[in-house]
Amino acid sequence: MSAPPNLIGMLPSELEDLAVELGASRYRGRQLATWIYRKSVYALDAMSDLPKDFRSALSDNRTVTLPDVARVTPSLDGSRKLVFRLEDDSRVSAVIMPDDDRITLCLSTQVGCGYACAFCLTGTMGLERNLTAGEIVGQLLAANALLAGEGQRVTHLVFMGMGEPLANFAALVKAVRIFTDAKLGLGYSPRRITVSTVGLVSGIEKLGREDLKVNLAVSLHASSDDVRSQLMPVNKSWNLSALMEAVRKYPLTHRQRVFFEYVMLDGVNDDVEDARRLARLLRGVKAKVNLIPFNDWEGSTFQRPPLPRILAFQSVLLDADITTTVRWSKGEDIGAACGQLREPVPA
Numbered sequence: 530m531s532a533p534p535n536l537i538g539m540l541p542s543e544l545e546d547l548a549v550e551l552g553a554s555r556y557r558g559r560q561l562a563t564w565i566y567r568k569s570v571y572a573l574d575a576m577s578d579l580p581k582d583f584r585s586a587l588s589d590n591r592t593v594t595l596p597d598v599a600r601v602t603p604s605l606d607g608s609r610k611l612v613f614r615l616e617d618d619s620r621v622s623a624v625i626m627p628d629d630d631r632i633t634l635c636l637s638t639q640v641g642c643g644y645a646c647a648f649c650l651t652g653t654m655g656l657e658r659n660l661t662a663g664e665i666v667g668q669l670l671a672a673n674a675l676l677a678g679e680g681q682r683v684t685h686l687v688f689m690g691m692g693e694p695l696a697n698f699a700a701l702v703k704a705v706r707i708f709t710d711a712k713l714g715l716g717y718s719p720r721r722i723t724v725s726t727v728g729l730v731s732g733i734e735k736l737g738r739e740d741l742k743v744n745l746a747v748s749l750h751a752s753s754d755d756v757r758s759q760l761m762p763v764n765k766s767w768n769l770s771a772l773m774e775a776v777r778k779y780p781l782t783h784r785q786r787v788f789f790e791y792v793m794l795d796g797v798n799d800d801v802e803d804a805r806r807l808a809r810l811l812r813g814v815k816a817k818v819n820l821i822p823f824n825d826w827e828g829s830t831f832q833r834p835p836l837p838r839i840l841a842f843q844s845v846l847l848d849a850d851i852t853t854t855v856r857w858s859k860g861e862d863i864g865a866a867c868g869q870l871r872e873p874v875p876a
């Protein structure tokens with residue numbers, strides 16, 4: 530028998546509908562949302578201002594369940610990888626990354642990933658399934674529960690864990706709405722949320738239409754179709770010009786920019802000529818580039834370029850007035866860095 534549906538992952542408006550369905554008022558649904566999303570209380574018994582009969586109707590038909598934290602692995606750099614065991618026994622991870630005054634949580638949206646980027650370990654798993662909105666929201670609630678013991682809370686969210694967020698669109702949007710609902714949800718500003726995509730043009734367009742105001746990050750990784758298609762099979766469906774056209778149309782507030790991720794691969798995409806082409810590609814785009822030195826994994830055929838090459842690449846972009854940072858991934862020592870998420874970890 531499968532478990533009853535989880536209240537975690539339901540929109541506040543859906544909780545109101547549910548209250549009515551169970552014979553209570555919409556107000557009771559709002560209280561329920563407040564307990565779960567604002568007060569971080571997950572035991573129906575502890576929701577003291579809800580009538581007893583409503584609570585028992587709820588517990589007959591529903592659960593309030595956080596994903597089970599199977600393992601927490603601390604890194605030397607202060608980040609921590611949380612491995613979740615889901616109800617069907619599959620595993621995904623989220624990474625808590627503290628940095629100065631922020632604590633960023635990197636969230637997964639799928640078990641595995643179907644896009645098979647050549648340099649990405651998660652890509653070797655293939656797609657197993659989409660996460661539900663409850664499983665996505667649950668990663669944040671579980672991370673916050675862990676941090677609460679230390680008097681802290683996640684401040685920023687990036688959808689850069691396992692999976693392709695825009696390929697799990699409905700659950701992604703639902704989770705974001707729960708995260709950003711200021712009254713009955715978690716109250717995160719959309720400015721503090723970043724959705725990263727492999728470059729699904731139709732998904733970028735749809736995300737723009739949802740008007741969530743979240744930041745968009747695009748995994749670019751090459752400045753020519755030739756190289757990009759070799760690294761990222763998705764480029765054969767949507768090439769650079771289609772991708773850049775969608776990016777240019779993504780609605781931005783005046784201070785917002787689109788982030789471009791560019792994994793630096795030795796001798797593949799790291800020449801100054803690549804950088805010059807990248808600068809041309811980004812001309813007229815409100816862009817910020819994050820160069821990510823390749824994180825190695827057992828069996829990969831790529832290498833990280835030597836530092837001077839990375840810095841030379843960066844200078845070309847800086848000279849073209851493109852804000853460019855080198856992002857040293859967190860959690861490399863614990864298999865939590867960009868593109869290293871895979872569960873179970875290969876032997």
Ligand code: SAH
Pocket residue numbers: 646648649650688689690691692693694725726727728746747748790792821822823824825826867868869
């Ligand atoms: N599927 C989405 C979300 C994943 S974000 C996307 O592609 O954007 C994870 C980021 O890490 C992506 O930019 C991905 O291309 C990058 N990445 C994957 N493998 C990597 C590796 N081995 N080293 C460095 N970055 C990597």
